[in-house]
Amino acid sequence: MxxxxxxxxxxxxxxxxxxxxxxxxxxxxxxxxxxxxxxxxxxxxxxxxxxxxxxxxxxxxxxxxxxxxxxxxxxxxxxxxxxxxxxxxxxxxxxxxxxxxxxxxxxxxxxxxxxxxxxxxxxxxxxxxxxxxxxxxxxxxxxxxxxxxxxxxxxxxxxxxxxxxxxxxxxxxxxxxxxRASLTDPDTGDRLDELAARAGSDERAALVLAMGELGLKPRAYLDDPHPGVRACAALAPGLAGDEVATAEILAALRDPAATDDWFTRRPPQLGRRIRFTLVAAAIDRIEDTARLLPAARAIAAIAHLHTVDHDWGPLLRAFFADYTGGSPTDIQTGYLAALIDNPDLWDPRHGNAGLVFRDAGLPYDRDTCRALIRAGE
The missing domain is CATH 1.20.58 (Methane Monooxygenase Hydroxylase; Chain G, domain 1)
Incomplete structure (x- = not known):
C-alpha cells in the first residue's frame, strides 16, 4: 500500500x-x-x-x-x-x-x-x-x-x-x-465504556478523560479502584458541580507527590504533572479557600520555583484574591506560612514568582512575609 x-x-x-x-x-x-x-x-x-x-x-x-x-x-x-x-x-x-x-x-x-x-x-x-x-x-x-x-x-x-x-x-x-466525536455519533460514550471495562488503569484513565471532554458524565468511575482513574473522572466538566467529584480532587491533592506515581504512562491529555490539572480544577470549582487549605499546604510543601505558574502560584492568587493589605486572615496566613516553610520558593531574581506575589498584594520577600504574619498574630 x-x-x-x-x-x-x-x-x-x-x-x-x-x-x-x-x-x-x-x-x-x-x-x-x-x-x-x-x-x-x-x-x-x-x-x-x-x-x-x-x-x-x-x-x-x-x-x-x-x-x-x-x-x-x-x-x-x-x-x-x-x-x-x-x-x-x-x-x-x-x-x-x-x-x-x-x-x-x-x-x-x-x-x-x-x-x-x-x-x-x-x-x-x-x-x-x-x-x-x-x-x-x-x-x-x-x-x-x-x-x-x-x-x-x-x-x-x-x-x-x-x-x-x-x-x-x-x-x-x-x-x-x-x-468532538459525540456531536456526530451518539454511541461514542458506549464504545468508550466498553473499552474501559477491559482496559488497564493507564488506558482507562485516558478513556475516562475522553468521556469528560466529550461532555459525558463518567460518574460511575468515581468509584474506580484506581485513584488516578477516579481523579480523571472527577475532572469531567459535566461533574463540576458534583460534590463527590470535588471531594475526589481534594483527596488527590492532599498527597500531591503520590499523583506522580499513579500511572506508568500518563494519559496523553495530561502532558504535565497531573497535580497541575487538579489544582486548576479545584480553584475553578471551590470558592471556600478554607476547604482548599489542607491541599494547598500539601502542595506548598513539595512545590518548586519552576512550578509557580501551575500549582502554588495560582493558589496564592486564589487565597489572596480579596486581600487589600494589612493583616492576612487566618486562612491566608495558613497558606502563606506553608510557602514560607519551603525555602525552594524564594529567589528575588525569579520574575514569575515576584509577579505572583505582586498580584496577590504581597511583598516577594520571605522575611517580610514572615514579619507580616507575626504582626497579624
Missing part, C-alpha cells in the same frame, strides 16, 4: 516557516525505513505544520495524509502511531481555537485567492502577514480547514481504538475527544 501525496498542492500552501514544499517528503518518510527521517518528519509536523498549536493552510491536508497512513499497514511502530494520533488531536483542536470564523473572513469585495497567489508568486510570504486582512483570512482558512478535515480523520482514529498497543488506544481516545 502507498499513500498518494499531492506535492503540487503543498507547493501552494504554507506552514510556520513558509511554503510547505518540504512537507510531502516528510510525510512520505513517516512510512519509510529510515528512523532518522521518521524523527525529522515528526519534528516537522510538530514544529512547522502545527506550530505550538497554531494551524496553517498546509495543516489540514497534511493531517489527512497522516490519517491515511494510520489507516493502513505501513506504520508498524506503535510509538509512531501514538505520536501521529497526538498530532491529529492537535489538528482537530486547532479547528476550534477560533469559534467564529466569519470574524476572520475578508470583505466580500476582496479577492483573497488572487491576492494570495500574487504574494506566493512574488516569493515573499512575509508580506502576507503584514496585511491584517490577509493575515486574518489565512488564519481563518487554516482553522476552518482543520475543522472541515475532521470527518476524514475520524475513521483512522476510530480504528485505532482497537489497536493492539495500549499507548495507541489511549492516544486514539484523546484524538477522538478532540474531534
Amino acid at each position: 502507498t499513500v498518494d501525496i499531492d506535492a503540487a498542492q503543498f507547493g501552494n500552501l504554507l506552514h510556520a516557516y513558509g511554503r510547505s514544499t518540504d512537507t510531502p517528503a516528510h510525510l512520505a518518510a513517516l512510512a519509510g525505513a529510515d528512523p532518522d527521517a521518521r524523527r525529522a518528519a515528526l519534528e516537522h509536523l510538530w514544529s512547522a505544520v502545527i506550530h505550538q498549536g497554531t494551524p496553517w493552510t498546509a495543516t489540514p491536508p497534511a493531517a489527512v495524509v497522516v490519517a491515511e497512513l494510520l489507516a493502513g499497514p505501513l506504520l508498524t511502530d506503535a510509538e509512531l502511531r501514538a505520536d501521529l494520533l497526538g498530532f491529529l488531536a492537535a489538528v482537530a483542536e486547532a479547528g476550534w481555537v477560533y469559534e467564529d470564523l466569519d470574524e476572520l473572513a475578508p470583505p466580500a469585495d476582496f479577492d483573497f485567492d488572487s491576492a494570495l497567489a500574487a504574494a506566493l508568486d512574488s516569493g515573499d510570504e512575509e508580506e502576507l502577514y503584514g496585511d491584517e486582512i490577509m493575515a486574518n483570512a489565512l488564519y481563518g482558512r487554516a482553522v476552518g480547514g482543520c475543522r472541515a478535515a475532521v470527518p476524514a480523520l475520524l475513521p483512522a482514529i476510530m480504528s485505532a481504538l482497537s489497536d493492539p498497543e495500549t499507548p495507541v488506544r489511549a492516544a486514539a481516545a484523546h484524538a477522538l475527544a478532540a474531534c
Whole structure:
C-alpha cells in the first residue's frame, strides 16, 4: 500500500516557516525505513505544520495524509502511531481555537485567492502577514480547514481504538475527544465504556478523560479502584458541580507527590504533572479557600520555583484574591506560612514568582512575609 501525496498542492500552501514544499517528503518518510527521517518528519509536523498549536493552510491536508497512513499497514511502530494520533488531536483542536470564523473572513469585495497567489508568486510570504486582512483570512482558512478535515480523520482514529498497543488506544481516545466525536455519533460514550471495562488503569484513565471532554458524565468511575482513574473522572466538566467529584480532587491533592506515581504512562491529555490539572480544577470549582487549605499546604510543601505558574502560584492568587493589605486572615496566613516553610520558593531574581506575589498584594520577600504574619498574630 502507498499513500498518494499531492506535492503540487503543498507547493501552494504554507506552514510556520513558509511554503510547505518540504512537507510531502516528510510525510512520505513517516512510512519509510529510515528512523532518522521518521524523527525529522515528526519534528516537522510538530514544529512547522502545527506550530505550538497554531494551524496553517498546509495543516489540514497534511493531517489527512497522516490519517491515511494510520489507516493502513505501513506504520508498524506503535510509538509512531501514538505520536501521529497526538498530532491529529492537535489538528482537530486547532479547528476550534477560533469559534467564529466569519470574524476572520475578508470583505466580500476582496479577492483573497488572487491576492494570495500574487504574494506566493512574488516569493515573499512575509508580506502576507503584514496585511491584517490577509493575515486574518489565512488564519481563518487554516482553522476552518482543520475543522472541515475532521470527518476524514475520524475513521483512522476510530480504528485505532482497537489497536493492539495500549499507548495507541489511549492516544486514539484523546484524538477522538478532540474531534468532538459525540456531536456526530451518539454511541461514542458506549464504545468508550466498553473499552474501559477491559482496559488497564493507564488506558482507562485516558478513556475516562475522553468521556469528560466529550461532555459525558463518567460518574460511575468515581468509584474506580484506581485513584488516578477516579481523579480523571472527577475532572469531567459535566461533574463540576458534583460534590463527590470535588471531594475526589481534594483527596488527590492532599498527597500531591503520590499523583506522580499513579500511572506508568500518563494519559496523553495530561502532558504535565497531573497535580497541575487538579489544582486548576479545584480553584475553578471551590470558592471556600478554607476547604482548599489542607491541599494547598500539601502542595506548598513539595512545590518548586519552576512550578509557580501551575500549582502554588495560582493558589496564592486564589487565597489572596480579596486581600487589600494589612493583616492576612487566618486562612491566608495558613497558606502563606506553608510557602514560607519551603525555602525552594524564594529567589528575588525569579520574575514569575515576584509577579505572583505582586498580584496577590504581597511583598516577594520571605522575611517580610514572615514579619507580616507575626504582626497579624
